[in-house]
């Protein structure tokens with residue numbers, strides 16, 4: 203699958219790693235992680251930290267799948283508002299999902315701090331505004347629900363938003379001070395390089411997994427180079443291409459667009475550089491970078507055909523620029539680079555983490571949805587515990603049980 207095209211900012215900013223290490227022989231280890239993106243990297247970090255023996259296999263260069271295209275906002279707020287998710291999966295489960303995401307941001311921060319990996323993690327507030335006056339009702343309902351459960355949130359009126367952030371929002375909004383942003387490509391490559399050096403981790407790039415054949419006590423992984431890896435467990439961290447390993451389709455693949463601006467005079471940016479997103483579906487979202495650039499994303503389309511997706515890049519760039527201008531008429535925005543990518547959502551806005559019934563040694567860490575990266579962190583922790591025979595309360599919310607119930 204062609205995961206992205208155009209010019210994703212992060213591979214230019216950080217430069218591409220010249221690491222080339224395909225599997226060229228038979229190999230044996232305890233755990234094989236399929237995928238070297240941010241999910242695989244966080245997974246490996248948990249496994250290595252627990253002293254478990256693993257390797258990574260990726261058909262591309264390190265982290266050049268979706269993680270290289272990600273705009274990497276870290277939010278505890280999930281694409282499906284808490285008040286709506288409560289109707290779908292029950293209030294307790296929905297609150298637990300929101301709490302898990304809140305914790306995940308701090309856990310990602312700790313992983314980067316403890317390894318000394320510079321993933322450009324930065325704490326920033328986040329503003330979620332009503333896209334139309336009609337959506338103010340949803341924002342207020344959401345505010346009440348989050349307050350009820352002591353989740354960090356405050357309600358700002360339209361005028362307050364304008365005064366505080368110079369933003370021409372169509373309606374009121376919710377603000378929290380606990381969000382963050384990272385550079386997912388830099389974080390993933392940094393973490394993998396760290397464990398290669400510290401733990402002798404093997405990362406086999408340019409090695410596609412053709413098939414995972416079950417055997418007594420584990421799997422034989424067959425690669426496209428006709429080599430085999432013997433292992434006890436497989437963890438699929440293959441992002442939006444994980445479909446071939448799943449017995450049933452659980453995600454809708456869509457297309458999404460993003461742009462990064464020229465650097466802007468810092469005095470012209472909005473105060474606090476908060477993340478910005480809205481109630482519209484699909485939603486527009488905005489963040490800044492350490493170098494005072496602005497990233498805008500959104501304009502999702504309900505198809506994933508790369509040719510159709512790419513054909514729309516220019517048109518979508520113009521639309522995103524126009525939408526930004528409407529919100530911030532005084533900030534000069536000039537597109538430096540634009541790109542588009544495949545994206546995926548699930549029916550309840552939650553990821554799929556865990557095993558499929560009957561396949562106890564194959565785990566999935568699939569952080570589908572706008573919170574992909576925070577979900578990946580949760581998945582890495584849950585799976586690492588499960589492999590060690592420990593229970594994790596969160597597995598009920600993100601695992602197969604709910605798919606069986608709601609799909």
Ligand SMILES: Cc1cc2nc3c(=O)[nH]c(=O)nc-3n(C[C@H](O)[C@H](O)[C@H](O)COP(=O)(O)OP(=O)(O)OC[C@H]3O[C@@H](n4cnc5c(N)ncnc54)[C@H](O)[C@@H]3O)c2cc1C
Nearest residue numbers: 237239240241261267268269272274275411441543574575
């Ligand atoms: C434009 C855009 C904006 C986004 N914005 C955000 C955001 O603001 N916040 C957020 O949290 N998330 C965001 N996401 C989602 C987020 O980027 C993803 O959830 C995340 O990058 C997924 O990481 P991953 O490691 O699972 O997948 P990937 O980075 O795609 O890594 C999976 C790897 O698996 C490898 N692979 C696949 N199949 C095989 C196989 N058969 N054999 C060997 N290797 C294989 C691939 O080559 C790939 O390198 C965004 C995504 C896009 C495209």
